[in-house]
């Protein structure tokens with residue numbers, strides 16, 4: 349719309365982008381208009397996403413932001429612009445766009461901090477990744493020329509970079525696939541997008557389940573103590589449901605060798621009676637010596653069996669379900685004790701507000 353109103357030929361000639369585009373021209377040592385446009389567009393988008401609360405990560409919108417910032421950095425390198433100038437470019441955008449988007453002014457410090465942090469992370473691996481990429485091209489070129497020597501009449505060989513290479517560059521050096529695709533194009537190659545997507549999907553399923561498991565159990569390290577606390581967490585979860593109600597869902601947990609922390613939905617401070625009832629229930633189950641059993645099953649069967657879980661879509665198709673006697677059934681990565689009689693005595697040390705509508709219990713096993 350601005351382009352039409354201003355009578356310009358591309359969005360990048362409008363006053364929305366002009367400030368940054370001109371500055372890039374001034375700063376650049378190499379002249380690529382496409383790179384200037386990518387930088388201007390990705391910087392603006394990144395700033396908006398960060399102002400809106402997005403943060404770089406390997407999942408969902410965080411991954412979109414990460415790719416925008418990293419591709420932008422790659423193109424700044426291509427133009428041989430000092431990455432310190434990012435701050436200057438951010439300032440120009442805040443000045444040019446801040447009137448329309450006051451959230452850019454309000455969040456200016458955060459925006460700069462997030463972009464610089466992500467830049468620092470990527471810069472560490474960018475050079476190594478580019479060297480690795482060059483090696484791959486040399487290897488492929490050699491392979492192609494050998495094949496051509498053997499069979500001089502053969503048709504031209506497709507110049508394709510295998511999905512595993514694209515994935516390795518992503519996984520080891522943090523190269524988003526579009527960055528690898530651009531590098532490839534500069535050498536006359538294409539990337540195998542389909543093969544990469546498949547590997548990437550598998551990897552994401554794994555890391556989702558992994559982060560979910562950490563979120564649920566909080567088991568950063570596995571010791572005799574943390575395993576016992578993990579099982580106690582499942583018992584506490586079940587006890588809270590019996591005493592407070594079915595809607596008192598787990599919201600998070602954290603375990604160390606000497607205590608457990610458990611967050612759950614609840615609209616009120618627990619009464620002394622409620623705390624006592626919860627504590628008594630857990631201790632009753634411990635005394636009963638309930639067996640803890642583990643089963644692998646299809647996700648849909650787990651749901652049908654009534655197993656507890658949060659964010660079902662984040663689990664892989666085959667899941668592990670831990671059952672404790674007939675009091676608890678949860679999707680969980682484990683590990684757990686074999687029998688609840690290994691746990692000792694459960695004691696609630698503290699009950700407090702964690703955030704709005706969420707209560708937090710700190711407890712120990714003695």
Ligand SMILES: [Zn+2]
Pocket residue numbers: 564565578582678679680681682
């Ligand atoms: Zn668990």
